[in-house]
Each structure stands twice: as C-alpha cells, then as structure tokens.
Amino acid sequence: MPTIGLLYPGHSAEDDYPQLEARLGSDLRLPLVHTSVGEDAHRVDALLDLGGTDRLAEGARALVQQHSPDVVMWACTSGSFVFGWEGAHQQVAELQEVTGLPTSSTSLAFVAACRALGVTRVSVAASYPQDVAEHFVDFLGHGGVDVTAMGSHGIITAAEVGTLGQAEVLDIVRGADTSGGAEAILVPDTAMHTLAWLESLERAAGVPVLTANQVTVWQGLSLLGEVPVIDSLGTLFSSRRGD
Structure with missing residues (x-):
C-alpha cells in the first residue's frame, strides 16, 4: 500500500x-x-x-x-x-x-500543482497576516505563477486557523478576487481543514481551488x-x- x-x-x-x-x-x-x-x-x-x-x-x-x-x-x-x-x-x-x-x-507542491493544471494566474486567499502572505506571493512568482490578487485574513496562530469550520472556509474562498483573470484560487495553510469540503469550495469559487x-x-x-x-x-x- x-x-x-x-x-x-x-x-x-x-x-x-x-x-x-x-x-x-x-x-x-x-x-x-x-x-x-x-x-x-x-x-x-x-x-x-x-x-x-x-x-x-x-x-x-x-x-x-x-x-x-x-x-x-x-x-x-x-x-x-x-x-x-x-x-x-x-x-x-x-x-x-x-x-x-x-x-x-x-x-x-503548490507550484507543482499549478504547473500540472497549466495554471499561471492565481488569486491567493491567505489566512496569514499581510507580511507573511506577501512571502507566499513572492515564492509563487519565482515558480512562474502570477498572483493577480491576494486576500490576507490576519490570523496569527495555526491553532486558531484550525478552529475554522466549513462556513468560515467557504467565506474565505468566496471572498477571493478573481476579477484579474485568476485561473484558480490558492488557500495556503495546512492548519486549515479543507479536504472534506473541496467540491463545495470549487462550486462556490467557480474556478479550481488548491488547498494546502x-x-x-x-x-x-x-x-x-x-x-x-x-x-x-x-x-x-x-x-x-x-x-
């Protein structure tokens, strides 16, 4: 196995x-x-x-x-x-x-996943504070992925992110700005529950959603x-x- x-x-x-x-x-x-x-x-x-x-x-x-x-x-x-x-x-x-x-x-893995899907323009929906999220934007740029918009939710601890339920995670994804031509939404925090909700996240987003x-x-x-x-x-x- x-x-x-x-x-x-x-x-x-x-x-x-x-x-x-x-x-x-x-x-x-x-x-x-x-x-x-x-x-x-x-x-x-x-x-x-x-x-x-x-x-x-x-x-x-x-x-x-x-x-x-x-x-x-x-x-x-x-x-x-x-x-x-x-x-x-x-x-x-x-x-x-x-x-x-x-x-x-x-x-x-985020960069590899974008490449596998042929995605080069993304919107980032980050739980992190702004300065930390900007490091992710820079990282993606080095990997050839252009961030058209970035939302920062300013959550300081992983423990707090782990308490977010489906409704809160859906709100974060729905709030992502895709108006700049983003082909996918990236949600970059392994502290956030997402694996049981991916189908509903993508329905809400209208584009592929990649989570940590x-x-x-x-x-x-x-x-x-x-x-x-x-x-x-x-x-x-x-x-x-x-x-």
Missing part, C-alpha cells in the same frame, strides 16, 4: 489526513508525525524557527523509524516559503538526506508515480496532465 509520511507542525487540522485515509479505504496510508513548535505564530521569525533543520530532522527520523513511508512531505506551507525559493529547495534537500526518501513540501492539505497529498502521490483520479478532491485530482 502506498505510504506518504507527513511531517506536521503542532496541532490544528492534522485530522484532515486520517479522515481522508478512512475515506479512501486501503488505497493509501498517511501516517503523521508532529514536529516541534517553538511559538505558534504566523510571524516570519517564528516560521523560520518552525522550519529549522533540527526540528524537521528530529521529526523525519521518527517518521521513518515508526512508519516506514515510501515518500516524505513537510506538510507546512509557511514554514517553507518564508525561506524563499532557493531556501525551500534546500530545506527539502536536507530532509531527503535524513530520510533517504523522495521528499517535498507543501509550498513546492490537498496539494500535500497530491505531491506525495506524484513522488510515488501517477496520481490516481479521486473525484471528491477537486479539479487537481480529477484532471489528468495534458487534458
């Missing part, structure tokens, strides 16, 4: 993953290890600490020893993109040295080979490359 090992910081929306695993039955394993958190804050200095080498290496070693995954995903967007385009790749390279396994991160937990699973499957079609997980999982 394919196994995507997840490194997840703290506690917020990690239950998205076992719920998806239960829905898929025996088709996929998504074991998760919590990485340590110094301060739960969507603030650049705190996020640089969150994604530091020692924290991730400790979690990665535990993940490999306890769950024997086939691939590893750093299931965190902000704790990756704050390092910049080159820094995010270096972060993954260092993790891969620890695990000896194909490894990626949520921030890199969604692209994390998709990227993990991409590292394993061809991504299976899963109709309940939005356009990203129901489309084939080259369609």
